[in-house]
Amino acid sequence: MAAYTGMWQQMVKASETSDWQSPALANYATGDALGVINRSLYTDHLNGVVSKGQPLTNPHVTKVDPESNPNTVMISDCGDDSNWVKYKKDGSPFTDAPGGRRSITAEVKKQADGSWRVTRFAVEGVGSC
Template sequence: MWQDFAEAGSTSDWQSSKLAQHATGLALTNLSRGLYADHYNGLVTKGEATHDARVMSAEPANEPTRVIVTDCSDSTNALKYRADNESYADWSGGGEAGTPSRPG
């Protein structure tokens, strides 16, 4: 899911069909809305966030049909740039828990 999101972020393709291959419901809505906001604001993302996904529960245990996953991400290396001129535009902070990030 995150690889598809990073790929879509490189062009802010909020309608990428790949997103729905790994996300549904609220997760898909949140991914698409974030990409749409970037598209609307003329931004693209370069780089990828890191993630620490963990399965919290799986039911029923013998043949799960419902799995709850939690994830902590760090967007330090996923920076926003203007789509029209590729200038750095990540004024939002980025990073883990809002830690400011600036390229090199």
């Protein structure tokens, strides 16, 4: 759970400046998950967009595998990004789709060094939870 919540905290921090190269992101995400985050932040950087505020999360574990000594954990969440809003870097409003409650699923895997990182996640559309 710490890897999942840490990933979101670091995404929020990196989105304040659209820092797609933030090394802190790799402490919580790897593989496909890190790629999605980096591409999203890079797109915001290219478009001169930053984010303010913070999403709300309410994650819970839905599956551990294997149960006796897990190396994979599945997490479900109903996140709310209503208060995590994009702005142009000069502070002016950025026309963006309104936020809301979204279903999120994530896979967290134990790494070779013993740490846990989010390897994949999917965020569904507003109103999906």
